[in-house]
Amino acid sequence: MSLHFILDPELTAELCERIVELWVDVTNAGGAVGFVAPVTATEVRTIADPTLEGIEDGPDRLLLGYDGGRLVAMAIFTDPRFHLKTHLRVLTRVMVHPDTQGRGFGAALMREAERVGRDLGLAALHVTVRDGSGLDRFYRRLGYREVGRWPGAIRVAPGDDRDEILMWRGLAET
Numbered sequence: 001m002s003l004h005f006i007l008d009p010e011l012t013a014e015l016c017e018r019i020v021e022l023w024v025d026v027t028n029a030g031g032a033v034g035f036v037a038p039v040t041a042t043e044v045r046t047i048a049d050p051t052l053e054g055i056e057d058g059p060d061r062l063l064l065g066y067d068g069g070r071l072v073a074m075a076i077f078t079d080p081r082f083h084l085k086t087h088l089r090v091l092t093r094v095m096v097h098p099d100t101q102g103r104g105f106g107a108a109l110m111r112e113a114e115r116v117g118r119d120l121g122l123a124a125l126h127v128t129v130r131d132g133s134g135l136d137r138f139y140r141r142l143g144y145r146e147v148g149r150w151p152g153a154i155r156v157a158p159g160d161d162r163d164e165i166l167m168w169r170g171l172a173e174t
């Protein structure tokens with residue numbers, strides 16, 4: 001089965017709930033999307049609510065991936081909110097539901113994000129990656145390269161500080 005994508009869906013209350021559920025399930029399966037497991041929906045909403053407001057009111061954009069009728073993937077085009085960076089977006093909250101990981105959906109989501117980025121006339125996409133679980137390999141395979149890192153920037157737990165890897169993909173590149 002393949003994913004189909006929706007860019008900028010109408011953010012109904014029900015869709016917002018589905019997004020929070022996806023975010024919770026991904027985190028509780030060990031995903032590095034702003035939290036450390038275990039999390040509840042209430043905890044995720046502390047970040048999800050302002051994130052969804054930034055999409056609803058702008059300037060951010062939301063890309064969702066559906067397997068049949070089921071929401072299984074998402075990524076957010078986060079605007080740097082800086083007038084000298086209007087040619088860039090940071091792709092944030094890149095996630096695929098744990099039930100459907102390892103089937104190529106993550107790669108398909110990133111390729112769609114790249115296509116959208118080109119359509120929007122962007123020069124490049126950035127991602128920031130929590131080091132320590134091999135996630136940078138996922139992005140490297142999709143043409144992103146490491147352009148820097150903030151040492152120990154992410155405190156996953158006391159005594160467990162992880163580098164934040166800054167990755168970049170120019171959209172003029174093939």
Ligand SMILES: CC(C)(COP(=O)(O)OP(=O)(O)OC[C@H]1O[C@@H](n2cnc3c(N)ncnc32)[C@H](O)[C@@H]1OP(=O)(O)O)[C@@H](O)C(=O)NCCC(=O)NCCS
Binds near residue numbers: 103104105130141
């Ligand atoms: C990272 C993620 C989006 C990848 O999605 P996916 O659907 O599982 O990935 P795919 O099946 O498309 O895999 C594409 C390739 O990347 C590799 N890959 C996937 N996840 C990986 C990981 N966590 N570490 C290293 N390599 C990974 C796969 O092995 C595959 O390689 P192959 O082509 O040689 O088989 C998904 O695992 C996820 O949601 N993780 C939790 C959330 C998260 O941490 N997001 C990253 C935020 S920076």
